[in-house]
Amino acid sequence: MGLKFERNPAPVWFRPLIPLLAIVLTFAITTTLVLLVNANPLQAYYYFLVEPLSSRVSVIEVLVKSTPLLLTGAAVTFAFVGGFWNIGAEGQLLAGATAATAIGLQMDGVSPLLALPLMIIGGFAAGMAWVLIPALMRVKLAIDEVVTTLLLNSVALLGVSALLNGPWRDPVSQWPQSPEIAASAMFPKLIPRSRLHLGFILAIIIIVVMWFVLSRTAFGLRMRAVGMSPHAARFAGIKVEQTLLISALVSGGIAGLAGVSEVAGIHFHLIDAISGGNGYTGIIVATLGGLNPWGAGLAALFIGVIDTGSQSVSRALGVPVYLGDVILATLLLVTLAMLLLQRYRIRWVRQP
Amino acid sequence: MNDLLSTTFLVGLIAATLRVATPLVFGTVGEVITERAGILNLGIEGIMFLGAFVGFAAAAKAEAAGMAGYLWIGLGAATVSGLLMALLMGLLTVTLGLNQHVSGLGITLLATALSLFGFRLVFGESSVLPSIDPFPQLTPFGDAPVIGPIFTQYLLTFVAFLVVVPVGWWLLYRTNFGLNLRSVGENPEAADAAGINVFRTRYLALAIGAALMASGGAFLSLASLGAFSPGIIAGRGWVCIALVIFARWDPVRGMLGALLFGGVFALQLRLQTLGFALPYEVLLALPYLVTIAALAIAGRNVAYPGAYLKPYRRE
Numbered sequence: 265m266g267l268k269f270e271r272n273p274a275p276v277w278f279r280p281l282i283p284l285l286a287i288v289l290t291f292a293i294t295t296t297l298v299l300l301v302n303a304n305p306l307q308a309y310y311y312f313l314v315e316p317l318s319s320r321v322s323v324i325e326v327l328v329k330s331t332p333l334l335l336t337g338a339a340v341t342f343a344f345v346g347g348f349w350n351i352g353a354e355g356q357l358l359a360g361a362t363a364a365t366a367i368g369l370q371m372d373g374v375s376p377l378l379a380l381p382l383m384i385i386g387g388f389a390a391g392m393a394w395v396l397i398p399a400l401m402r403v404k405l406a407i408d409e410v411v412t413t414l415l416l417n418s419v420a421l422l423g424v425s426a427l428l429n430g431p432w433r434d435p436v437s438q439w440p441q442s443p444e445i446a447a448s449a450m451f452p453k454l455i456p457r458s459r460l461h462l463g464f465i466l467a468i469i470i471i472v473v474m475w476f477v478l479s480r481t482a483f484g485l486r487m488r489a490v491g492m493s494p495h496a497a498r499f500a501g502i503k504v505e506q507t508l509l510i511s512a513l514v515s516g517g518i519a520g521l522a523g524v525s526e527v528a529g530i531h532f533h534l535i536d537a538i539s540g541g542n543g544y545t546g547i548i549v550a551t552l553g554g555l556n557p558w559g560a561g562l563a564a565l566f567i568g569v570i571d572t573g574s575q576s577v578s579r580a581l582g583v584p585v586y587l588g589d590v591i592l593a594t595l596l597l598v599t600l601a602m603l604l605l606q607r608y609r610i611r612w613v614r615q616p
Numbered sequence: 617m618n619d620l621l622s623t624t625f626l627v628g629l630i631a632a633t634l635r636v637a638t639p640l641v642f643g644t645v646g647e648v649i650t651e652r653a654g655i656l657n658l659g660i661e662g663i664m665f666l667g668a669f670v671g672f673a674a675a676a677k678a679e680a681a682g683m684a685g686y687l688w689i690g691l692g693a694a695t696v697s698g699l700l701m702a703l704l705m706g707l708l709t710v711t712l713g714l715n716q717h718v719s720g721l722g723i724t725l726l727a728t729a730l731s732l733f734g735f736r737l738v739f740g741e742s743s744v745l746p747s748i749d750p751f752p753q754l755t756p757f758g759d760a761p762v763i764g765p766i767f768t769q770y771l772l773t774f775v776a777f778l779v780v781v782p783v784g785w786w787l788l789y790r791t792n793f794g795l796n797l798r799s800v801g802e803n804p805e806a807a808d809a810a811g812i813n814v815f816r817t818r819y820l821a822l823a824i825g826a827a828l829m830a831s832g833g834a835f836l837s838l839a840s841l842g843a844f845s846p847g848i849i850a851g852r853g854w855v856c857i858a859l860v861i862f863a864r865w866d867p868v869r870g871m872l873g874a875l876l877f878g879g880v881f882a883l884q885l886r887l888q889t890l891g892f893a894l895p896y897e898v899l900l901a902l903p904y905l906v907t908i909a910a911l912a913i914a915g916r917n918v919a920y921p922g923a924y925l926k927p928y929r930r931e
Contacts, residue, residue: 267711269929301737349717351658397908405915408925410656410717412911415858415904418851426897547721584736589729596722597704600714 272609279606283552283559286599287566293598294591303581311580312573312588321458322572328459330568331529332357332539334467335522336546337553337560338474339391339515345478345555346511347491352398352413353519354543355420356391360520362424363390364527365432365534368445379448383524384466391520392513394420399512403505409512417543424536432534442534451529463525468561470518475557487511519543548596554603567592623762629882631766634773635840637871637878639664641776642832643856644863644870645784646825652788652865653821654801654923655709658720660829661853662727663701667830669731670697672837672844673738676748687751690838691831698830701727702822710818713927724853732846750842770839772831777871780828784867787824797821802922814928829853858907864919877903 274282291309298308316322336353343350350356363386371379398412428440435443451462478484489497490507498504526538549567553559574588604610643660650657657663675690683689701723708719739746754771757764788794799807800817808814832852837844855877863869880903884896911918 269713297733351717351721397912401908401912405912407911407915407918408920410658410925411857411861412908414658415854415908418854419901419904421851422897422901426895429897430895544721544725547718548725551718584733586729586733586736590726590733593722593726593729597708597719597726600718600722601708601712604712604714 268611268613269604269608270611271607274606279554282602282605283554283563283599286552286595286602289602290591290595290598293594294587297587297590298583301581301583303577303583308577308581308583308587311577312570312591315576315580316569316572322576324455324458324460326565326568326572327464328461328530328568329571330564331461331464331467332522332526332542333545333549333564333567334471334561335463335525336519336542337549337564338467338470338557339518339522340546340550341553341555341557341560342474342478342518343511343515344550345491346487346508346515347494348399348402348508348512348515349408349410350395350398350413350512350515350519351410351547352395352416352516352543353522353546354539354541355413355417356394356516356519357523357526357539357543358417358420358424359390359394359523360387361523361527361534361538362420362427363387363520364449364524365442365445368449368528369443371446371449374446374448376448376452379446380451380462380528383449383528384521387520387524388517389520391516391518391523393516394520395512395516399509399516402512403509421536424534424538428534428536440536444533445527449528450532451525459530461525461529463521463529466521466525467564470521471557471561478557483507483510519546522546545592548592551596551603552599625886627762627765629879629886631768632882632885633875633878634766634769634777635878636881637874638770638773638776638840639832639835639852640856640859640874640877641780641871642828642835643853644859644874645780645867646828646832647856647860648863648865648867648870649784649788649797649828650821650825651860651924652801652921653797653818654804654921654926654928655705655818655822656716656720656925657705657723657822657825657829658717658857659701659705659723659727659826660720660856661849661851662724662731663698663826663829664833664853665849666697666701666727666731667694667833668837668848669735669833669844670694670830671834672748673734675838676746677738679748686748687838690748691834694830694834694838695827698826698828699823701830702819702826705826706819706822709927710815710822713929716925716927735844735846745843745845747843748838751839770835772835772839776832776835781867781871788867793817793820798921800923804923804926804928808928808930818928829856855903858903861918862903862907862910865921873903 295305298305316326339353364383367383367386398409401407401412402409432442434441454460486502486507489502490504494504549560549563552563570588570591574585577583578585643664647660671690671694674693675686678686678689705723708714709716751770753768755768757767796812796817800814804814836848859870859873862873880899884899888896
């Protein structure tokens, strides 16, 4: 008795439906938790999915919440497509945020035209640097990158904490937070008196460029080939190591930009909660988006809605705000399971 | 006088080392058993967190209801929560053969979110952290000098070093089940051909491992703290992931690694309270950095279990 997997690719029209089915199934599963707190599920879903889109202010807040997710989601997507299992977007984000703070603190009296590119380049480089060792170990020594990238997340968090408790501790308040970055290093607002900032545009540009590179260039084709089967790619004459290295480094750099965007666009100083798990959520974004740049973009916006919605559910119905996190984690696992349907037909058989 | 002071310091340091190492021993042995069956369980961080929460919540409720064995009820509930997560991880990675690292991270995210949700649900949003009367420390050597205070420890610490490690070693290397487990982790096709039930063995390895991880988490809330807070695990699960590699997938070496890290951790805590201004984060980052360095040095000779990260499907 057991499950039998038959190779049988799903029809093309079915594939975009998989994330939608996963979302429906996830909400069905998590309804039990809503019932547990004696809240009306329909009301809860209204606050989760409709309320965040019902006013101009909350729509802007959704875009603000989505900005780092667009970047980490894009970072994870790029790495996974290229066959590099980068679990370290969290650490790369922190590296980018640290570099942005270091640069931003020095930008007093410098023109924004110079300061902003410096912040972006510095953050990208820091993210790349943070993934460099796992990437080299994978390429040169064939050491699995999952654990190395994961462990460096903890190291990055400790590094940020060391800076905030040491040289960057606020001299006035003694809080573990860095001094504020120079005004010229702050990302300009897209809409006056809102929190939406340049980082959102940056994220959209990254997604568009990534789509172009992956689907319209020879390099993208080579990358996808390596991601599907390094052996076959090598046989076809592709430089597998070089391609993997580029996938990893670019992915780390994009994750670093998420850190830049949070420092320069939202917080204006470094705190140890600067990420709030956005690096890990990037893995959810990439999976839900089916490892496709546009898919990742939609997934990030959707998760921005859920994030914003979980706060309104909590305010209106007294449902603990963590329900949003439960939904996202469930969504990841359900989507992962349902993606099997893309490649296999699953049947229950009596005799294995 | 100086001599006495340094003896007190050393004795206190050794006692603290054993205490800090306890949850790491549980987690590391649990992860070793799981990985030897060919499954990397990145759910460990979340499973330890869930164990800490469920253990604490069950114990607090039982204590409020006036039950005498409330701590044991808590420990039992924590173990069950670990088993449930093992079942879910098994469903995803063994039955469905999904990507192990994404599944494991998903389990960590899910278990963490469920615990925080549950904590709000059970205890509300009070500003005072709820607490329980925790497990008492045992004093097998009474007031004897040196060994008396060193072995003034919680029961679960004795269990970790005297039961979990030797039994884990015995299970892996001296039983048929252990042989099956390792062969499933090395070469599932061959194991299957030899009549070993790959799926059942992997489920069992996940179950044993997750029960240990959850107990390790519960040690923190039921014994050493008597409370639950969002920062209770604080990356200890990831430390275990590092220790497993550092220990080259062996429970006894895993225990030594846990002691080493426990010692460093206890030392930095003591130096901090004595007023030494040292960047303690550097010391805390050591297990990660040492593990990565060890991997880099061993290079292509790292003895991963053969079927590490590979799902098994009967074609």
